[in-house]
Structures are given as C-alpha cells and as structure tokens.
Amino acid sequence: MGSQNKTVPFAGTKEQEAALLKVIAEHKDDKGALMPILQKAQGIYGYLPVEVQTIISNEMNVPLEKIYGIVTFYSQFSLSPKGKYNVSVCLGTACYVKGSGDIFNKLQDLLGVTDGGCTTDGKFSLESCRCIGACGLAPVLTVNEDVYGKLSVDDLEGILTKYE
Amino acid sequence: METVNIKINGMPVEAPKGSTILEAAKLAHIDIPTLCYLKGINEIGACRICVVEVKGARSLVASCMYPINEGMEITTNSQKVLASRKKTLELILSDHDRKCLSCVRSGSCELQKLCNDLKVEDEGLYDGARTLYNTDATSAHMLRDNNKCILCRRCSAVCEKTQGIGVIGANERGFDTNISCAFDMGLGDTSCVSCGQCIAVCPTGALTEKDSTSEVFAALADPDKYVIVQTAPAVRAGLGEAFGLPIGTNVQGKMVSALRRLGFDQVFDTDFAADLTIMEEATELLDRINNGGVLPLITSCSPGWIKYCEHYYPDMLDNLSSCKSPMQMFGAITKTYYAEKMGIDPNKIVMVSVMPCTAKKFEIGRDDQSAAGVPDVDISITTRELAKMVERVGLNFLSLPDEDFDDPLGRSTGAAVIFGATGGVMEAALRTAVEVLTGKELPNPEFSEVRGTQGIKEATYHVAGLDINVAVASGLANARELLEDVKSGKKNYHFIEIMGCPGGCVNGGGQPQQPATVRNFTDIRALRAKALYNQDAEMPLRKSHENPSIKALYDEYLGKPGSHKAHELLHTTYVKRSINK
Numbered sequence: 001m002g003s004q005n006k007t008v009p010f011a012g013t014k015e016q017e018a019a020l021l022k023v024i025a026e027h028k029d030d031k032g033a034l035m036p037i038l039q040k041a042q043g044i045y046g047y048l049p050v051e052v053q054t055i056i057s058n059e060m061n062v063p064l065e066k067i068y069g070i071v072t073f074y075s076q077f078s079l080s081p082k083g084k085y086n087v088s089v090c091l092g093t094a095c096y097v098k099g100s101g102d103i104f105n106k107l108q109d110l111l112g113v114t115d116g117g118c119t120t121d122g123k124f125s126l127e128s129c130r131c132i133g134a135c136g137l138a139p140v141l142t143v144n145e146d147v148y149g150k151l152s153v154d155d156l157e158g159i160l161t162k163y164e
Numbered sequence: 165m166e167t168v169n170i171k172i173n174g175m176p177v178e179a180p181k182g183s184t185i186l187e188a189a190k191l192a193h194i195d196i197p198t199l200c201y202l203k204g205i206n207e208i209g210a211c212r213i214c215v216v217e218v219k220g221a222r223s224l225v226a227s228c229m230y231p232i233n234e235g236m237e238i239t240t241n242s243q244k245v246l247a248s249r250k251k252t253l254e255l256i257l258s259d260h261d262r263k264c265l266s267c268v269r270s271g272s273c274e275l276q277k278l279c280n281d282l283k284v285e286d287e288g289l290y291d292g293a294r295t296l297y298n299t300d301a302t303s304a305h306m307l308r309d310n311n312k313c314i315l316c317r318r319c320s321a322v323c324e325k326t327q328g329i330g331v332i333g334a335n336e337r338g339f340d341t342n343i344s345c346a347f348d349m350g351l352g353d354t355s356c357v358s359c360g361q362c363i364a365v366c367p368t369g370a371l372t373e374k375d376s377t378s379e380v381f382a383a384l385a386d387p388d389k390y391v392i393v394q395t396a397p398a399v400r401a402g403l404g405e406a407f408g409l410p411i412g413t414n415v416q417g418k419m420v421s422a423l424r425r426l427g428f429d430q431v432f433d434t435d436f437a438a439d440l441t442i443m444e445e446a447t448e449l450l451d452r453i454n455n456g457g458v459l460p461l462i463t464s465c466s467p468g469w470i471k472y473c474e475h476y477y478p479d480m481l482d483n484l485s486s487c488k489s490p491m492q493m494f495g496a497i498t499k500t501y502y503a504e505k506m507g508i509d510p511n512k513i514v515m516v517s518v519m520p521c522t523a524k525k526f527e528i529g530r531d532d533q534s535a536a537g538v539p540d541v542d543i544s545i546t547t548r549e550l551a552k553m554v555e556r557v558g559l560n561f562l563s564l565p566d567e568d569f570d571d572p573l574g575r576s577t578g579a580a581v582i583f584g585a586t587g588g589v590m591e592a593a594l595r596t597a598v599e600v601l602t603g604k605e606l607p608n609p610e611f612s613e614v615r616g617t618q619g620i621k622e623a624t625y626h627v628a629g630l631d632i633n634v635a636v637a638s639g640l641a642n643a644r645e646l647l648e649d650v651k652s653g654k655k656n657y658h659f660i661e662i663m664g665c666p667g668g669c670v671n672g673g674g675q676p677q678q679p680a681t682v683r684n685f686t687d688i689r690a691l692r693a694k695a696l697y698n699q700d701a702e703m704p705l706r707k708s709h710e711n712p713s714i715k716a717l718y719d720e721y722l723g724k725p726g727s728h729k730a731h732e733l734l735h736t737t738y739v740k741r742s743i744n745k
Binding site: 057058066068 | 324329330331332333334335336337345346347354743744745
C-alpha cells in the first residue's frame with residue numbers, strides 16, 4: 001500500500017457518483033456498512049481517491065480519517081488508479097530467491113513510482129504480488145495478461161518499450 | 165453489591181462482580197502498570213503492559229480487560245510477568261525516539277516511568293529498522309511528533325469517542341502503522357478544534373502544545389514592553405498538581421506570587437472578564453427572550469466548542485452568543501479602557517494569558533478579536549507552560565507567600581471563579597439574569613441542578629412569570645447529542661452552556677497531565693471543580709453585577725451592558741467551516 005500518487009488527476013463521472021450514492025443509500029443503515037460500501041466504491045471507480053472517500057465520509061457521517069485508516073489497512077483497497085498497463089512483480093518465495101526484489105526495485109526506478117503507484121500519464125501502474133503459480137519461470141512479472149519469466153534486470157527496459 | 169472472592173498473589177481479595185483484574189488489584193493496593201488503557205475511552209487490551217498470570221489460563225492475560233470470576237487465582241508479580249512487561253517495553257523502545265533529556269515530558273512520561281520501574285537497562289537492545297516521521301506543526305496549538313508515539317491509541321479514542329471528531333487515527337498496517345490524519349493531511353487542515361484532549365491523555369511527548377514560554381520570557385526582558393498577565397479560573401485549580409500538590413488544591417495566592425516574581429508588570433485575573441461576560445451575555449439572553457431573538461442562546465466562552473460549532477453546526481452560528489470569550493474581553497478592555505486610564509500605548513502592551521486550554525492559542529489569532537486595532541491577546545500559554553516557567557527560573561512554588569491580584573482588573577466575584585467548571589457559566593448567568601428579571605435579591609445564589617460532572621444537565625427555572633429552560637453540556641460528543649435533540653425539536657431550551665472539554669475548563673487540554681494510573685481511578689474533573697466551588701462559597705461577592713470594578717467600567721467607559729461601545733469592543737463574529745474540505 002503506497003501513498004496516493006497525487007499527480008494523477010481524479011476523473012470521476014456523474015454516472016459513477018450516482019452509482020456510488022445509490023450503493024451508500026442501499027447500505028447506509030446496515031451494521032458494518034463501511035466495508036461493503038468501500039468494496040463497491042472501488043468496483044465503481046477502480047480505486048479510492050480522496051474525492052471518493054470524502055463522498056462516503058459526508059454521506060455516512062463517518063470521519064474521513066476512519067475511512068482512510070480502513071483503506072490503508074487492507075491491501076485489497078487502492079489509493080491509486082491502475083494504469084493502462086498494470087505491471088505486477090511476483091515477490092513470492094521462489095521468485096524472491098531468484099532476484100525478483102532487484103527487478104521490483106529497478107522497475108520503481110524506471111517508472112518513478114512506488115508499490116501501488118501509477119505514472120502521471122496514467123500509462124503504467126506497478127504493484128508487488130505473491131506467488132502466481134509460475135515458480136518454474138522464476139522470477140516472473142506480468143503486464144496485464146502477458147507473462148514474462150526467467151527475467152534479469154536488463155530485460156526490463158525492453159519489456160516496457162513494447163507498451164510505449 | 166454482589167462480590168466475588170479471588171486470590172491475588174496468594175492474598176484473598178473480595179471485589180465487586182464485573183470488576184476487571186486491574187480494578188480488583190487496585191482494591192488490594194496493587195497498581196498494575198498500564199499504557200494503552202483509559203477507562204471508558206480506550207479499552208482495547210492492546211499494549212500488553214498490564215499482563216498477569218491467571219491460574220489455568222494458557223497464556224498471560226491483559227488485566228485491564230479480563231473480568232474476575234469466583235475463585236480466580238491471579239499472580240501480578242511473577243518472574244514471567246515482569247519479564248514479559250520488560251520485553252514489551254524494550255520492543256517499544258526499539259522504534260522510539262529516545263531524546264528523553266530534551267523531551268517536554270521528561271519526568272512526567274508514562275513510558276519513561278515504566279522503563280525505570282521495570283528496570284529496562286538497555287534501551288537499544290532490539291535496535292533495528294526505525295520509522296522516521298516529520299513533525300506536524302500545521303495547527304496553531306500543537307505539535308505531533310510520531311517519532312515519540314507508541315501507538316497506544318488513547319489520542320484517537322478520546323478524539324473520536326469523547327469529542328466525536330475523529331481527525332486522528334491509526335493508518336497503514338504492521339510496522340508502517342502510524343497515528344495521523346487522513347491522506348497525511350496536516351492537523352491544521354482538518355476539522356480539529358484544538359481542544360487538546362489528545363495531549364492530555366498522551367503518555368509520552370508525541371503530542372504537545374506549541375510552547376510559547378520563550379516568547380513570554382523575551383517580552384518580560386524587553387524594557388519597552390508593558391507585560392500584563394491574566395489567569396483563567398481553572399488554572400488555580402490545576403497548577404498545584406505540577407508541583408506535587410493533591411488534585412483539587414487551589415493555589416491562587418502562590419500563582420499570583422509566582423507571576424509577580426516572574427516579572428509581569430500587572431497580575432490580573434480573567435475572572436474580572438468572566439464577570440463582564442455575564443453582564444453582556446445575560447443582557448443578550450434577556451434581549452433575545454423579550455424581543456423574539458434566536459433561541460436557544462448558546463455560550464461562546466470555549467474556543468474549542470466555537471470551532472466545533474463552525475465545522476459541524478454551521479447552520480447554528482446565529483445561536484451562539486456574540487460575546488467574545490472572557491480571555492478576549494479581558495485583552496480588549498486592557499488595551500482600551502485600562503490603557504487609556506493609565507496612559508499606556510496599547511502597542512506597547514503585551515497581553516499574556518495563562519489558560520487551561522490549548523484552543524486559546526488558536527483563538528488569539530481569530531479575526532475580529534482586536535478591539536484596539538492590535539490583537540486583544542498576544543500570547544496564550546497553558547497551565548503546564550506556566551509551571552515550566554516557574555521551574556525554569558528556580559522559583560520554589562510551594563514555599564511562595566500567598567498574594568492578591570492587582571487592582572482594578574484583578575477584582576472578581578464568586579460567579580466568575582466557577583466559570584472553570586461545567587455549569588459554572590450557566591449558574592453565574594442565572595444569578596444575574598434572575599435578579600435583573602425579578603428586581604429582588606436571590607435568597608440563595610446556588611443553582612445546584614446545573615452542577616456536577618454529568619455530560620448533559622438540564623433544568624427549568626420559573627422566574628418572574630417565565631419558564632426558562634436551560635441545558636449544560638461538556639465534551640463535544642455530549643454537545644452533539646444535545647444539539648441533535650434541539651435540531652429535531654425534541655428539546656426546547658432558552659439557554660445552553662457548552663464547554664468543549666468534558667467537565668469544563670478544569671479538565672482542559674492545557675492542564676497538568678495526570679497519568680492513566682490516576683485517571684482510571686480518580687474523577688479529576690470533580691476534584692478540581694470542587695476547589696472552584698469552595699472558593700465561590702467563601703467569597704463576599706458572588707454575583708457578577710455586584711463587582712465594583714465592573715460597575716466602574718460601565719460607569720466610566722462602556723455605558724450599559726449591550727451598549728454600542730460594548731458591542732464594538734466585547735463582541736465578535738463567527739465563520740462557517742466544513743468538516744471535510
């Protein structure tokens with residue numbers, strides 16, 4: 001869970017906001033309503049930026065800090081949007097001993113974002129994940145649905161160039 | 165009361181059913197150490213400092229949460245228990261800023277005391293990764309230094325539960341967990357009301373008021389400045405604790421003596437302006453009742469409450485009394501009436517206030533608080549800061565003689581001194597309003613229905629053919645409950661007193677900190693309030709309108725209460741704010 005990438009502008013639509021308000025209205029009086037609302041809000045927007053959390057805070061009469069505390073606690077919630085291409089690096093045991101930590105660090109340098117972040121042009125997002133079941137190919141990363149295995153740090157620039 | 169019989173360290177103990185082990189041990193004269201536990205506020209059993217052995221239990225249990233049962237056998241002092249507590253402390257220290265020498269809480273830090281008590285010998289035993297944080301200095305009144313935070317969550321619990329605000333809380337998880345505001349906002353950018361209750365409950369130096377003592381010393385050392393100090397009612401009921409006196413000791417005489425020896429040119433009493441506030445506010449109340457003004461009228465003495473109202477009830481700003489707080493009225497009168505009378509240039513006056521309050525540091529910077537064209541109050545320090553000043557110059561506070569405030573702005577009545585306790589402003593206002601309405605002297609000036617530390621109090625008084633409904637709330641969660649009833653029409657009042665801190669100013673965020681070991685078993689609000697009510701009972705004058713200095717002020721300068729001049733100098737305006745930006 002990285003801090004929010006403030007340079008990606010919020011681009012929520014009226015339709016998304018109407019959908020969110022509908023979800024809140026449906027759950028408002030439920031006990032423990034915040035979790036399902038946050039899950040559905042992330043489904044609507046793809047992530048949970050300050051604009052979305054503020055709507056939930058105002059509508060639910062719950063302090064924004066309480067919502068932010070929940071969002072930053074659970075790794076399923078994201079403060080940053082996914083890029084057009086989501087780069088996911090496996091840091092599971094097999095990949096890690098084969099050097100995926102170095103690969104992840106190199107990608108952070110190349111893209112200029114930290115774990116969970118998104119480049120300012122909205123093109124690439126970067127995240128770490130645990131085992132994706134391709135240990136024979138370790139170390140492994142995926143770009144959206146494409147899988148790249150048996151990597152070294154020198155392969156990374158070439159891979160990213162394919163998506164420029 | 166139903167009791168159960170247990171054994172603690174082999175000794176038989178009889179304790180009320182439903183007690184926790186911690187409470188039962190207290191009855192057996194054993195103080196089990198705690199860190200995160202605050203009774204009624206933060207009962208989460210998280211820090212593991214209070215662990216004890218219970219026969220038959222498979223591991224150590226948290227005594228703050230664990231209820232006793234008949235026949236239970238508890239050990240609070242075994243090698244295993246002491247070793248566990250010590251290790252917990254060593255692990256806390258591994259990610260703790262240990263600059264204890266320069267820490268404002270050195271000597272009053274609960275973590276420091278525990279480390280000493282449990283014989284922690286190597287504070288760096290588990291040194292490893294450290295999380296480093298920037299200090300948050302964005303708010304007017306306080307600093308947040310997470311490098312000294314131990315994640316006990318007392319601050320966030322008091323902010324959310326007691327005050328109903330919740331602008332600070334735990335974010336992230338695991339090793340990254342930290343207490344902060346949403347989206348790493350500065351506290352000054354949130355709807356924080358500056359009440360300082362978080363500082364009052366912080367066990368370490370992570371949360372502190374912004375220190376202004378150096379500024380005061382600099383003013384005192386400047387020969388071109390005329391430095392005047394005023395002290396709020398609640399300060400005299402709390403200051404002694406900083407010098408080891410029992411809670412609820414009234415140290416007015418020694419406080420005045422200390423201030424004079426610190427070098428203030430005049431030592432005055434905010435109580436004078438409390439009497440003045442009553443004159444203006446009682447007049448405002450009667451005017452609103454008689455002329456169909458906005459009701460209920462709500463008091464405006466507490467700057468924490470005012471900021472809360474602006475953020476959370478911006479539609480009720482017309483209900484607020486337009487009166488400045490007593491502190492601000494005092495500054496206004498000092499820099500106009502007093503300055504003119506004494507022939508002093510108001511630009512040369514430095515008005516220092518000593519307050520039980522941290523929100524006063526915010527209040528002095530508000531708009532529309534400069535009657536003489538310069539700020540009414542220049543520097544506001546807390547009771548704690550005054551204690552630090554006394555210590556810095558080596559005054560032996562306990563052996564100082566008792567002295568009186570200076571004339572004429574040091575003169576006050578019993579009605580003013582009770583401002584420091586919840587219900588006090590209401591009672592003081594009633595003493596004056598009732599006599600004005602009936603034209604007769606009150607046989608008994610005490611209105612006991614509005615006294616006491618309950619969060620919400622209400623009463624109806626029949627005066628001169630009128631039924632006057634009043635309510636008193638302290639603590640902002642209580643204020644919210646009361647205001648929701650008012651807004652929904654469930655309750656109808658003419659006059660409401662609201663104080664931001666639970667129990668009123670005596671329990672303000674700027675008062676000397678009492679450790680959880682005391683707070684969990686003592687009602688410090690009631691003890692400090694008693695000191696003020698006792699002083700009121702002993703005073704020759706107990707009604708604000710009888711204060712001769714107040715009479716002189718109106719005769720010589722203001723005309724009558726609510727006059728045009730009084731409005732110019734003593735009244736103010738409010739601004740609408742929102743909860744989230």
